[in-house]
Amino acid sequence: MSLRYAVLTLLDIEPGSGYDLKRRFERSVSHFWSASHQQMYRELHKLHDEGLLDCEEQPQEGKPDKKVYSLTDKGRAELRDWVIQPAAPQKIREPFLVRMFAGHHLSQEELRSALNDQLHRHRGLLEIYQEQNERVLKSDPALQERYWLAHQTLLLGIEAEKTWVNWAENMLQQLEQKCEESS
Structure with a gap:
């Protein structure tokens, strides 16, 4: 698995900003998959550039605009294609x-x-x-x-x-x- 699918999965559940995604990741996926804050932002930009995510800028008072990401139809299709593939069991790396x-x-x-x-x-x-x-x-x-x-x-x-x-x-x-x- 890659961070790509963790990001797509979390945004499939609910659109959000990079900060929202980081918080959701820390409360859920981080218990079985790791990624740094920078890796998540790089992945968001990459997925957006590939047309898998939409990005809507929301103005904020006294702060930079908030970028809220959501899945496009293409993003949902890629996520579904990945989910239906069999996953091989992973060995423990401890x-x-x-x-x-x-x-x-x-x-x-x-x-x-x-x-x-x-x-x-x-x-x-x-x-x-x-x-x-x-x-x-x-x-x-x-x-x-x-x-x-x-x-x-x-x-x-x-x-x-x-x-x-x-x-x-x-x-x-x-x-x-x-x-x-x-x-």
């Missing part, structure tokens, strides 16, 4: 797991610290995702219906974070057992 693979170079304390750090990070993400889920569940039923598929990606994120938390807790427990056995 630097922490490579570090764990070489973890025999760490002392027990360094390993414990690294695992606790990961546990803390994944608990934090889990909390964020669960808060987002609560907001979704409290939202207007029409919005829930409209964003049902997007919500499913959030639910998968929750399950993935629960798995990370469980794995890190089990690793810490096993590490403690190994320490006790070697004492």
